[in-house]
Amino acid sequence: MWYIIICPHCNLLQTVRANQKYHKCFKCEKTLTLDYSKIKIIYKSNNIKDVNYALQRLKELQARRELSF
Numbered sequence: 001m002w003y004i005i006i007c008p009h010c011n012l013l014q015t016v017r018a019n020q021k022y023h024k025c026f027k028c029e030k031t032l033t034l035d036y037s038k039i040k041i042i043y044k045s046n047n048i049k050d051v052n053y054a055l056q057r058l059k060e061l062q063a064r065r066e067l068s069f
């Protein structure tokens, strides 16, 4: 399972594996504790192609400021 999350420090959308406990943000390089009571899962799927497609769409929406969290 893959999740799309948004970094609470820099708002970067990114993909993580569901079984990861920690994830280092690609942009701000902060280590995120993947506690899903605190970090919102935007999208989840077992299919990495679906996840990559959703990530592109979400990034487009975010760029147009049509997505807010």
Ligand SMILES: [Zn+2]
Residues within 6 Å of the ligand: 007, 008, 009, 010, 011, 012, 025, 026, 027, 028, 029, 030
């Ligand atoms: Zn970040």
